[in-house]
Amino acid sequence: MRVTLADDSVLLREGVARILAETGFTVVGQASDGDGLLELVRRDPPDVAVIDLRMPPGFSAEGIDAAVAIREEAPQVGLLLLSQYVEVHHALRLITQFDGGVGYLLKDRVSDLTSFANDVRRIAHGETVIDPELVTRLVRRRRESDPLDDLTARERAVLALMAQGMSNAAVAAELHLSVKTVESHISAIFVKLDLAPDDREHRRVRAVLTFLRA
Template sequence: MRVMLADDAVLFREGVARILEADGFEVVGRAGDAATLLAMVAADPPDVAIIDLRMPPGFGDEGIEAAVRIRKQAPKVGLLLMSQYVEVHHALRLMDDFDGGVGYLLKDRVSDLAAFGVDVRRVAAGEVIIDPELVSRLVARRRTQDPLERLSARERAVLELMAQGRSNAALSAELHLSPKTVEGHVRSIFTKLDLAPDEGENRRVLAVLRFLRQA
């Protein structure tokens, strides 16, 4: 699997490159800013681009803006945004603006070598990955009104894992529930969140969006 890296911190960038190469990835490009990354992707699109959210020159949202342009120019490239901090508005923008094949991880996630490699492969496969720490902090925030209050504790647990990109099979294994039970919980979540059957597969994404916005 071919990967490009964009991060202005040389030590972090090279460290990630070594981790990925040791896990069987081919690192085909390294960049210190968004402009260089965009040029590399245009010349030879990778399977996944791993992008620092804040990069030169402004250290604002250059990473997401680069991801937007890459998705328009090379829609098959998976996009994994990395950040030092939890920035909820950026995570929500990723969920809103991108239809799969995207992720938002904290840089600390790299220290879990096995999980990081799995996350990169999941993004390449078209899944949506949200850092568990981000989901946990969202859940911990107080709410004045909770549109998710109709969900049972088990359904909320299922939806929280869905927000981390888990498939039904992964939910079954992690929660020690049968596949049919998981399917029943997922259907109940859709019903309680008023997501009509004609929403199709988009119902899963819409349910996660509501969870992230209101958590």
């Protein structure tokens, strides 16, 4: 599996490149900013682009801007954004603006070689990966008028794993349930969150957005 990296920190970039190489990936290019990344992708599209969220010149959201451009020009390329901090608005932008094959992880996650490698592969295969720390922090910031109040503890657990980009089968394995039971929980979640079927919107995505915003 081929990966291109973009980060203005040479030390971090080389470290990620070494980790990826040690876990079976081929790093086909490295860039220090969004423009350099776009040139590399245009010249030789990888399976996944691993992108620092904040890069020159403004160190704000250049990584996501570069990801948007890549998705428009090379929609087959998976996109993994790395950030030093949990920034909810950026995570929500990824979920709403991209249809799969994307991820948002904290840079600390890179130190867990096996998990990081698995996350990159999941993104390459079209899944959405959200850092568990983001999900955990959002759960702790419950509002008084929480739209999730009507969910059972099991339904909340299912929804939390959905928010990490897990498939029904993966959720079932994580919670030691049957896939049919998970599907029943998801149906109940849709009903309790008042998410009626809609051809224009994906109910699963809408449920995850409700969870993240709550």
